[in-house]
Amino acid sequence: MTTAKDIMHPGAQWLPAHETLDRAAQMMREMNVGALPIADSNERLMGILTDRDIVVGCVAMGHDPAQTTAGEMAHGTPRWIDSSADIEEVLREMQSHQIRRLPVIEKKRLIGMISEADLARHLSEPQLATWVEKVYAHG
Template structure:
């Protein structure tokens, strides 16, 4: 069976907790991604910032994205999966926590990210349908 490393998008870039949301948005545009893992000063993952987070939690509330840091929105326990996890474990983690992007860790380092697009390229139609039903269920 395929592993997380087999289906992930490699080469993920961090953004530090002290960076502002406007910088996160610029970096997302440069990298053509919708999410960035957020790291503390020790390069430990402490969350993920998404384009939706920036819009809903900052802009839509009338806050200034040049004054709000990535750390301000990186609350809670970040979810991740080991690079050797099988696809079933990846799906379970994403479905159980209703998340659309999942960081991949190898030897305590971030090595990639799994998104819905990555899943779509590697799963059967039945697996994708079950994933969508569970992740988007409210």
């Protein structure tokens, strides 16, 4: 059985909620990623911050990324998957919530992220086509 841990990109890092968006952008550049999970002071998942969130939700709104925190950008119920979940559970979670990145948790700790690129490497063409159709469907 292929699990979330098998297909994830390891080494994901939390972005503390108190960090500013300019620092988040620097971390993304250093790590060569487009998203970071946001954690509260107890290292509990609050959401995911994307590079697009910084641009559209902060900069384009005329806000200062040096004065806006990641926690201010965390909206909605964060989604995640246990490291032992099988690939079908991963796909269901991502499809049902139309999300493109999914944090992987093991023993209450972040251990990795599953992204579109990870799915592309591990899914069959029909599985990937179904995922794309369901995640990118509008309506």
